[in-house]
Amino acid sequence: MHRQVAADRYRLLRHARPKTSAPDKGLREGAALPSGQPEALMAAARRPHDALPLDALRHTAAHVLAYAVQDLFPEAKPTIGPAIETGFYYDFDRAEPFTPEDLGRLEGRMKEIVSADYPMTGRQATREEAVAHFKGNPYKVEIAREIPEGEPITLYTIGDFTDLCRGGHAHSTGEIGALKLMSVAGAYWRGDEHNPMLQRIYGTAFSTQKELDAYLVFLEEAAKRDHRRLGQELGLFSLEEDAGGGLVFWHPKGAVVRGIIETFIREGLRERGYDQVVTPHIMHEKLFEISGHLENYAHSMYGPLEVEGQRFRLKPMNCPGHILIYRSEGRSYRDLPLRYAEFGTVYRFERSGTLHGLTRVRGFTQDDAHLFCTPEQLQKEFEQTADEALRLNEAFGFTGLEYFLSTREEHMRIETDTIAEQAIRNALESRGLPYQVDEGGGAFYGPKLDINVHDAIGRKWQLGTVQVDFLLPKRFDLKYRGSDGLDHTPVMIHRALAGSLERFFAVLIEHYGGAFPLWLAPIQAVIAPISEHQLDYARQVAARLRAEGFRIQVDESNEKIGYKIRHWKLQKVPYIVVVGNQEKNDGTVAPNERGRDEKRPALPLDAFIAELRDRVRQKN
RNA sequence: GCCGACGUAGCUCAGUUGGCUAGAGCGCCACUUUUGUAAAGUGGAUGUCGUGGGUUCGAGUCCCACCGUCGGCUCCA
Structure with missing residues (x-):
């Protein structure tokens, strides 16, 4: 068992790729906007990460970086350095921060190493040998110790620099045609905040200078589409320091677009038999005790507000409110499915360092809805909801969607999760939609289907989500009278198709580069x-x-x-x-x-x- | 929250080793012009230099704390 965990961690490590790309640099007005859509631009500037040659080249570039660091900053301890979608990075443990000047020196040294055209030579080593070789570097030793029995342990050398590495390289450093170091950032060892903070140097590499230049141009063009920049230039929205981080002010022009989005969504809801409801933003804490939010979601909730000795909370989700409406009168199977929709504004605590434009905020409005149905109705309701999500994305021109089936964490699994997951799989498979499984990524009350899109810089954001829930109906003791005259427990579907209007708007701005089509344009x-x-x-x-x-x-x-x-x-x-x-x-x-x-x-x-x-x- | 960088006019930015009433372009206002498809001319106003402390004869420049922004780590709509 322990071995298995170690093996998994090692595999994770080897395939570690951040979901975000290299950063953009601040850019000025200049060339015209690119004519294509962001997806096409990304595809042109970025190669799929499984294209081995470029991956191998970048992996080698990471070694070259570590070599350069060893030469210029011998006290720095190299840890891991994989190729990623947009280039490569390497994490180092070093007390002193790397400065922008240091990056310039390192890049110069890297170019020398490339010019020297060192052959990349690999050899197998025993675990003892590897551990001995990297003594003084606890990170490398940790990796060497965790490589599972039976898997080869290999050392790769360029010039005077030897690294513990699984392989997959260029034959020699000279094959790296063009490289550039992009930025430094903090990163925890193995992504765990309990571990030491390392310094991550991001870079990119291509086989030719021309390709590198094209990529840099792409980054400039992408920066011009950045919703934060366009939001200001076009007067769409602002984030106000005096109000606090992550709180959004929709200006008149942005509010016009929002209104159009809302109208579009409302029309879809009406056609599909939803009822609009409106619920409070602040509710008694006991409600969130019943729902389980305080137990499972407190890390994202704001603290209690005391009113006349009673504790209230800002709502982080709309489901408890909708459940109260369901529960307010007796329900018959003849009433189901009931579909309650609300543009519900929720407040979630996000750590200050994670806030980002409109895509990660602390207060946002979901195009939320909760469907209450019988178990027999679940599959059909789920599929209809998924179809509506597809229609929405299509109408706003979003392509390149990625689908995820997020399952509940293992220790929280309940027997109905299998039914719920199957409903999601059926919907995806019957529509021929490719999907990935995010183990343990589900909500605390059930598994979900997530729909992700990319922004202009290639960052991935979750928009739509459709979730199956057998749990909250039980916790709230929801019932409906069946045709058999007995009480039954309904199933719930939680769904937000645009996700949050703020994030949806951000992606929309970037998708169109601010040039909204006529029907969406604030001023036509x-x-x-x-x-x-x-x-x-x-x-x-x-x-x-x-x-x-x-x-x-x-x-x-x-x-x-x-x-x-x-x-x-x-x-x-x-x-x-x-x-x-x-x-x-x-x-x-x-x-x-x-x-x-x-x-x-x-x-x-x-x-x-x-x-x-x-x-x-x-x-x- | 953590690591690093940054915060000067509405916007984009200059501000030398701390030293006169803090600057530029755009925007804004006024006047002139009455204009034919990507910038007419002249003049003018505008800043608690993010906030609060401190060092100093003197702080936009140095130090500390806080707030916010940016790039990441982590989490999620």
């Missing part, structure tokens, strides 16, 4: 008069378009048309409608359309309205 068209002589006409056009339901602004500034065009182009407005004397006299408009360089001829206002209507209907 700006009416820009050539001079103030056409201002009245511009206002009339705006009034007419607003009456048709479009979101319109008039540029009344005392600027030349070139300035107005530039200003609103930078704001990524889909249409800038130019009106001069000619348009005023003819009753026409001259639209300048985002993404089209050629000048469009003026057209009658009615024809323009028809065009807008059409595009909004088609959601493009």
Whole structure:
């Protein structure tokens, strides 16, 4: 058993890959936005991590880094250094921090090592030999001791540097065509915060300089799509220091997009027979005792607030509230399934260091719903919910989704978990969706299906989640009267398809690089008069378009048309409608359309309205 | 929370080894101009230099604490 655990840990170690990519550097205005979608860009700039040649090259680059560190900072102890999706890293134990200048020196030394073209030679060693070789380095010794019996222990050498390593390398250091060190960051030994903090140096390597340059350009382009940057530039949202970290302020333009997302979701809910409910943000603590949140989820909950001697809590989830509505009257099997939906705002404690833009916050609104059904209805309800999740992602243009079946932790398993997991597997498999299993990643009340998407920089975020729950109905003693006249316990499905509106918005911003399609654009068209002589006409056009339901602004500034065009182009407005004397006299408009360089001829206002209507209907 | 970096005008940033009333560009305001598809001209206002302590004759520059941001570790929508 112990051996097995050790083997697992070793395997984990060898395949350790952070889910995040190399960091971006702060970047300036410059080249135009990339034309493709982030997924395509990622695919172009990044190779799949199982493409052996690049992986081997980067793995070798990690050794070169450790070699350079050994030369320049002999007191640093190398630990582990794998290839990752975007390059490689190597963790070192060293009292002094590596400075940016140190990285420059290390990179210089690495290039020398590459130029020297040291052959990479490997040999097998006994455990004793390996332990002896790395005495003084407890990390390497720990790894050497944990390599399972029967697996070969191998040492690899370039020049004067020998490392404990499983292999998978270039033949010589000269095969590394281009490399660059990216950043330093703290990382716990084996990712465990009880372990010492190591210093992780991130780098990337390619077989040619051209590929490296292309990757760096990609990082610059990705940084321009960063939702935090666009959120400010486009006036969508802010995070306010005075309010505290991780708390989101939706500005008018961001709130418009949110409203559209909510409307879209509400329409889906209505079609699928959901009922909207609204529940309080703060509730008595005993509710969370019954639900088990205090026992299992307290680490994410804020402390109690005392009101007249009673303890209240901010809700971290909406389920207990919805359960109270279910329980408020007797239910019959004829009532089921009951589907309660709420844009429910929840508050969860996140450690300050983990907060990130809109994707990791402390207060957020879920497009949450809880379905109460009979066990017989479970499969169908689950599949319908999964389909709705797919529809949502498709409508907002998200591709490259990843599906996870997250099971409950082993020690918490209850017999119904198998049924729940099977329902999830059935739904995935009948739809032909590839999925991965996240052992122990489930909610405390049951297993779940998670849907992940990538942001502009390649970071992976969970959006949708559909969860099966046999537990909370029991804890709250929920019942329905069956056709047999007896009481039965319903099954619950917890689901949030966009996940959190904040995170969904972040991914949406990055997906479109801030250039929202017409149906989502906060300002759909700006009416820009050539001079103030056409201002009245511009206002009339705006009034007419607003009456048709479009979101319109008039540029009344005392600027030349070139300035107005530039200003609103930078704001990524889909249409800038130019009106001069000619348009005023003819009753026409001259639209300048985002993404089209050629000048469009003026057209009658009615024809323009028809065009807008059409595009909004088609959601493009 | 931990490791590291950072915090100067609404935004992006300069501010030399601590030393006169803290600067630039963009934005904002006013005036001039009445403009035809990615930046017209002139003038003007704007800062408790993140917050609170400390060192010093003197702190945006040095030290400490806290807050926040960024890159990671960990956790999750």
